[in-house]
Every structure is written in structure tokens, then in C-alpha cells.
Amino acid sequence: MTSNAPLKELGEFLKARRGELSPRTVGLPDTGQRRVPGLRREEVAQLAAISTDYYTRIEQGRVPPSGPVLQALVRVLHLGDDQRDYVFELAAKETAPVRRGAQKIQPSLRRLLDDLTSTPAIVLGRRMDILAWNTLAAALVTDFSALPDKHRNLVRIMFTDPALRTLYDDWNTVARTTVGMLRKEAAAYSQDARLAALVGELSVRDDDFRTWWGSHQVTAGTVGTKTLHHPVAGDLTLDWDTLTAGTDPDQRLIVWTAETGSRSHDGLRLLSSWAASTHLDTSTT
Known part of the structure; x- marks a missing residue:
């Protein structure tokens, strides 16, 4: 599947949240200094019980995650309520743009x-x-x-x-x-x-x-x-x-x-x- 804007943003968002967590935060052993901060893709995939390849394609905006997988990623990445709503909204978006008229106050x-x-x-x-x-x-x-x-x-x-x-x-x-x-x-x-x-x-x-x-x-x-x-x-x-x-x-x-x-x-x-x-x-x- 080709990437689209919502899936690309979803992948970038997950990558940013991954970079904020340490192994110790999610219960993994700390093996010492890392080249880049945060969890590795394979660690997130392991905690979410999915393959590293599948998670990599999600981060790259190439595939939409299923509902259960997205819920697992919410848990693994310690997302708050606003962040949870955000990722589910991104995952549900269609690729076709929607034309909207000018807004007028009610x-x-x-x-x-x-x-x-x-x-x-x-x-x-x-x-x-x-x-x-x-x-x-x-x-x-x-x-x-x-x-x-x-x-x-x-x-x-x-x-x-x-x-x-x-x-x-x-x-x-x-x-x-x-x-x-x-x-x-x-x-x-x-x-x-x-x-x-x-x-x-x-x-x-x-x-x-x-x-x-x-x-x-x-x-x-x-x-x-x-x-x-x-x-x-x-x-x-x-x-x-x-x-x-x-x-x-x-x-x-x-x-x-x-x-x-x-x-x-x-x-x-x-x-x-x-x-x-x-x-x-x-x-x-």
C-alpha cells in the first residue's frame, strides 16, 4: 500500500513517542548506552506482540495498523487519552481529500x-x-x-x-x-x-x-x-x-x-x- 499523509503522520508520531521512552520505563533490561535515545523498533514490536517488519512498515506509513495492534501500541508507548484519540483518528482517515466550504458562525x-x-x-x-x-x-x-x-x-x-x-x-x-x-x-x-x-x-x-x-x-x-x-x-x-x-x-x-x-x-x-x-x-x- 502506498503511503498517505495521515499514515505518514501516524508513523512519525509513533517514532517520536518511541524516542521518549527508555527500556527501563517499559520493563526491559537496560543494556547500556545507545546510539540514539529511546526504544528500538524491535523492542516496541516485541512488547506489542507483532513482527518487527510489520511495525517498521507502520512507522514508515506504508500500512495502516489494525485496531487491536493500535491499542497495543497505545499501551506499549504509554500514550495518554489525547494521544490515543489522535492515533486512532489518523489510522481511520481516508486518502481522498474532502472539500469543505467556508465556515460561518452558528x-x-x-x-x-x-x-x-x-x-x-x-x-x-x-x-x-x-x-x-x-x-x-x-x-x-x-x-x-x-x-x-x-x-x-x-x-x-x-x-x-x-x-x-x-x-x-x-x-x-x-x-x-x-x-x-x-x-x-x-x-x-x-x-x-x-x-x-x-x-x-x-x-x-x-x-x-x-x-x-x-x-x-x-x-x-x-x-x-x-x-x-x-x-x-x-x-x-x-x-x-x-x-x-x-x-x-x-x-x-x-x-x-x-x-x-x-x-x-x-x-x-x-x-x-x-x-x-x-x-x-x-x-x-
Whole structure:
């Protein structure tokens, strides 16, 4: 069978995870220093109860693994839940590209955004494109309306807007998480030309992106806590959550909240008042 993009990515992902494990981690004897770090192919095959030739062809993207074999590799390589979902999605992909039309925000999500006057929120679509936002999100992160439509992408903004590197207290962790989220998106849209162009552009422009993309780490990125140093609202510690639209699972609402009565909560109220006075645009794609 000839290789295709999802199987090639699956093989590269398995190879990267193999390189992170030591023999001792998986219960094999440590025979001393190795030329390259991690497990050998034959060791992974042995632990998964398959032939070395079969595993080699899987890593080379030449054959799709069966469900039981993939489950065995999940166990052997100590993959987490997000990583497990990722490899199963890659293994299930067809080679033929799927044509998808331009995304438009669901009307119900637009109404919800408009009602969230004291909570920053954005709607992400495929490729982590920013489909819509409310006034407070624009005040918190950046003026999305000032960007061309094709540049309204969360990952692209993270790596091309210098202000975000000082906005986030731990930019490295936040940015690396967005790369892991985009890598997971790539499994769902492996034939997407715009996604490939985005990855290519950022790989050329930013060394960190190129390194983190090459590490093949994935994350669902559905919840978390971020600390921000905002020029208007001051220091903010915000929880963020993700809600998936029931009418379109490719659209996700991201909201940032703070504990009631906290300094961060007061900071959001201050930012809301400031945003209302600046008349930030909440136009959508």
C-alpha cells in the first residue's frame, strides 16, 4: 500500500513517542548506552506482540495498523487519552481529500457571544480559525477586527503578534499548547491546504513553532488556567473552558472566567468598562 499523509503522520508520531521512552520505563533490561535515545523498533514490536517488519512498515506509513495492534501500541508507548484519540483518528482517515466550504458562525453562538458582556469569549473553527469574538475578548487579547480574515487564526496570532509574548506570563507553555491543539486538528483535516500552508509559514518564520511541531505532541486543550499581564486590567488569573456546538462540532466556544470577588474578576469588570468606551468591533467571518 502506498503511503498517505495521515499514515505518514501516524508513523512519525509513533517514532517520536518511541524516542521518549527508555527500556527501563517499559520493563526491559537496560543494556547500556545507545546510539540514539529511546526504544528500538524491535523492542516496541516485541512488547506489542507483532513482527518487527510489520511495525517498521507502520512507522514508515506504508500500512495502516489494525485496531487491536493500535491499542497495543497505545499501551506499549504509554500514550495518554489525547494521544490515543489522535492515533486512532489518523489510522481511520481516508486518502481522498474532502472539500469543505467556508465556515460561518452558528447563529445561536453569535447570540451567546453578544450576551456575554462580562466574560471574554471567542468561537474557533477548523484549523483554529477565529470565527467570532465578543468585545471583551478583543480587549483582552487583540483587536481581531484589525486583522485580515485569512490571518484570524489563534495559532498564527500567538506566534506573529509580539504583544502576546508579554501578555501571557508563561508564553512558552501557552504557545506550545496551541501547537499541540493544532497538531490534533491536523489529524482531522490532514488534506486541508490552508492548514498545510499555515504550518509551512509558521515553520519558516518561527524556530519555536518548527521545533514544537516537529515534536509531534498533541493535546485536546479543552480547559486550563492562564496568568496574563494586561496593560489595562493588570495581572489576571483566568480559567478557560471549551464548549462544543451541538449543531456543528467543528465550532467551539472558548470562554475565560475569574472567581467572583477576586482581583481578576474586578480586573475583567474594569476591562469591560474600558472596552465599552473604545467601541471595539465584534464583526465575524
